[in-house]
Amino acid sequence: MRLHRLDITAFGPFGGSQSVDFDELSAAGLFLLHGPTGAGKTSVLDAVCYALYGSVPGARQSGQGLTLRSDHAATGTRTEIRLELTVAGRRLEVTRQPPWERPKKRGAGTTLDKAQSWLREYDATAGAWKDLSRSHQEIGEEITQLLGMSREQFCQVVLLPQGDFARFMRADAEARGRLLGRLFDTHRFAEVEKRLAERRRAAEAQVREGDAALLADAHRMQQAADGAMELPELAPGEPGLAGAVLSAAAVARSTAREALTIAHCRLTAAESAQAAAERDLADVRERDRLQRRFTEARERAARLEERADAYREAQARMERARKAEAVAPALELREATDAEHRGAAAAQARARALLSEFPVDFAGAGAAGLAAAARRAAEELGGLESARRAERRLAELVAERADLERQERADEEVRQEAEAWLAGWEATRAGLQSRIESAREAATRAEQLSVQREPAQRRLGAARLRDQLAGDTETAAEQARVAGERVLKAKAHWLDVKEQRLDGIAAELAAQLEDGAPCAVCGATEHPAPARKDAGHVDREAEERALADYQRAEELHTERERSLGVVREALAAATAEAGDASTERLAEAADDLERLHARARRDASVLHSAHEELRRAEDEHEQRSAARQQAAVRAAARVGHRERLDRERATVDAELAQARGAADSVAARAAQLERRTALLTDAADAARAAEDTAQRLKDADARLADAAFRAGFDTPQDAAAALLDDAAHRELQRRLDAWQSEEAAVRAVLAETDTAAAAQQPPADLTAAERAAATATQRVRDAASARDAAARRCTELDRLSTRAVTGVRRLAPLREEYDRVARLAGLAAGTSADNERKMRLESYVLAARLEQVAAAATVRLQRMSSGRYTLVHSDDRTGRGRSGLGLHVVDAWTGRERDTATLSGGETFFASLALALGLADVVTDEAGGVRLDTLFIDEGFGSLDDQTLDEVLDVLDSLRERDRSVGIVSHVPDLRRRIHAQLEVVKGRSGSTLRQRGVG
Helix, strand or coil, X not given: CEEEEEEEEXXXXXXXXXXXXXXXXXXXXXXXXXXXXXXXXXHHHHHHHHHHHCCCCHHXXXXXXXXXXXXXXXCCCCCEEEEEEEEXXXXXEEEEECCEEEECCCCCCEEEECCEEEEEEEECCCCEEEEEECCHHHHHHHHHHHHCCCHHHHHHHCCCEHHHHHHHHHCCHHHHHXXXXXXXCCHHHHHHHXXXXXXXXXXXXXXXXXXXXXXXXXXXXXXHCCCCCCCCCCCCCCCCHHHHHHHHHHHXXXXXXXXXXXXXXXXXXXXHHHHHXXXXXXXXXXXXXXXXXXXHHHHHHHHHHHCHHHHHHHXXXXXXXXXXXXXXXXXXXXXXXXXXXXXXXXXXXXHHHXXXXXXXXXXXXXXXXXXXXXXXXXXXXXXXXXXXXXXXXXXXHHHHHHHHHHHHHHHHHHHHHXXXXXXXXXXXXXXXXXXXXXXXXXXXXXXXXXXXXXXXHHHHHHHHHHHHHHHHHHHHHHHHHHHHHHHHHHHHHHHHHHHHHHHCHHXXXXXCCCCCCCCCCCXXXXXXXXXXXXXXXXXXXXXXXXXXHXXXXXXXXXXXXXXXXXXXXXXXXXXXXXXXXXXXXXXXXXXXXXXXXXXXXXXXXXHHHHHHHHHHHHHHHHHHHHHHHHHHHHHHHHHHHHHHHHHXXXXXXXXXXXXXXXXXXXXXXXXXXXXXHHHHHHHHHHHHHHHXXXXXXXXXXXXXXXXXXXXXXXXXXXXXXXXXXXXXXXXHHHHHHHHHHHHHHHHHHHCCHHHHHHHCCCCCCHHHHHHHHHHXXXXXXXXXXXXXXXXXXXXXXXXXXXXXXXXXXXXXXXXXXXXXXXXXXXXXXXXXXXXXXXXXXXXXXXXXXXXXXXXXXXXXXXXXXXXXXXXXXXXXXXXXXXXXXXXXXXXXXXXXXXXXXXXXXXXXXXXXXXXXXXXXXXXXXXXXXXCCCEEEEECCHHHCCHHHHHHHHXXXXXXXXXXXXXXXXXXXXXXXXXXXXXXXXXXXXXXXXXXXXXXX
């Protein structure tokens, strides 16, 4: 990488536009960048870094470009950095403009412009520049890929800040590890350590989980064994747990099987005793049953003897009932005939009573006379049939005439209503057409307003966001300002503490002296007057705390600057969207649009209903016109029909006047005759039925008297008294059958041989036999329960043992994996006993890189120190800490190796310079061998004497052998005489300017 030209505008202390021609400065190999303190020497290097990576290096980094703008710049001048360089054989030009607040083109105030970036490449064939990209991200990725270095690596390798390497040499292993980790990107090895630790924890959790499950099974087996199993006193994860659990389980299973065998034997003996007791109980129960049966039979025989007279009376009553059953049909016939005669006589009396309404007396008439009168009335009724038809026709004519009148009235109403409606038709149609036109205009207006609504809402939302972000910007700016003040205070405090410690460094070194041991500074073994720490002495911990406070304050300031930039970019976008109009005015305009749009949509919503109403009105107009015409046609047709109906009605009225007689109508006269005919017919039928039933009653009385005499009864009444109904007959027969069955059963029982023999034996003791059987049964139940419990215990122990064996087999590979992973994780983390130096994996990789850096630095350090000093890497442990990143210096004059912290100020400078140059070589090789043709070295030359300065400059001058140019940033006056190519930064009240002087 070689720099050609740098153009700076309104950046840092440079209020105007400044240019640097690096090609002219690099012609001499060495060039000097000098100027008074605060003039802006470092800002030139910041501009190079900002052009490449979009941010400035180290502690000067800010989250956004707003703080990079020069306070001396004119209001309308925009900050811009343009860098022209050659990298990887390609000539590129990078231009960056950070975001800035510019005055508004219209109105007062400022607006925020977004950051801009350009990347161009020079086409040698065409002899012109061509654009590559304007994307911040694409440009950053392209530069990083071409250089092969991140911003941190570039700032460490190309800008070579010597203060950082001085701290690097004095820092402990952890601090060196952090710096080297950023430069060499060893994060992947830390991830390996982390991954191994995670796998170790996961494997350990699986092993512990498996051991916990195994212990849980062991507890269950202990419960199943009823406490007869001893558990191992081991925790999950301890070795030997699986074997102890399986051994204890085997002992518990053996004990349970022995208990099962004993319980089975006890159950067999109890079952035999129960069988004997059951047999004895059955014999006693049978003897007790036979004895009770014999006693009950004797008692039943005595009761039968007492009821013998009642049995003989029941037999006699049953015999009379059987004889009376022969007379029962005659009795039933006489009763049925008598009931029928009484019903016929009552019906005859009712029929004759109804005939009293007629003027003719029928009291003396018999059945024949009544039948003749009925025939005469039927003949007269038949003569009225023609008159009845004429009367029905007259009713039809009247109804038809009334219907014609109703139709005439309805048609007249239809005609009048149609004429009234048609009179206003033209006005109705004109009104509906007007409504349709208004609705169409409203629909058009609603569409136009709808197009304007969305832009108005977007501008209103952007204006509200603009108002909110304005307050957020002020808050973020105040926070950034406060954080910047804190950074300055923390840095000043750290520098004060550092200076105090350096002032008392002699006392700190003297505290390590021992009698007889050589001094690390002068090598003397006697220490007559070592320095003492005063009351205000500052040690390394105090300095590191102050540095940590400064770094935290700087990180907070960076974060606040970044937040401020984000808010300002959002504010600029919202302002560009909303414009200069106020939020209230935009809200009023949006509300007016919404109101007008809603009104237009509401007016347009009636368009469909108006169309439908007009269509319905046109349909109704056609219907009413047709109805009026049809009503007129029907009225003309009804005139002839009405005349025909009137002529036919006159003819029918004359015919009916003769047929009605004294009745109101022919129908009334016919109804009278129909009733008279029906009543006479019913009376004749009732008279004939009464005469027939009287004769059948006489015949039934004769048959009943004859049947009673033949059955042996004196009168029919005696036969009726001897009869039994079905229920009484069944009850009497049941009593006779029960007495006979009881007598037969008693004789059978008394004749049984076993029953009679049991009655001769002593009474049976059933209670004692049942008690003995119950005792034997309970013993069997207890033995069976004990046997079942022992069997369940064996089954459960077998099941749990099988599960435990399965768990142990499944856990074995997990335990092996855990042992392997834990061994690797401990080795990588430096906690394993096999790792004697307690060196982590990342530290091991960084130690190899540090060893390369020390070797590369030694080449230049020996030239700078006239062969006296050599940098060596040390992996020895310091105290109880870990090893791997130690850095010592070997003094050829004493032949001793000592810590780099014991070097003097000048020695520290050229040692750190050598270390920086060596690190640049190693990082360059690590980044893919990108050639670095331009380097910058920042400060530190004032601590060198003339001889050492010459040696250092010789070393730097030797870099030209590789066609490199080196820029030295310093304000040491002697360097201005030694280095002719110079870039001077001139400080003034209106900002700094650059003055360039070439070799000539």
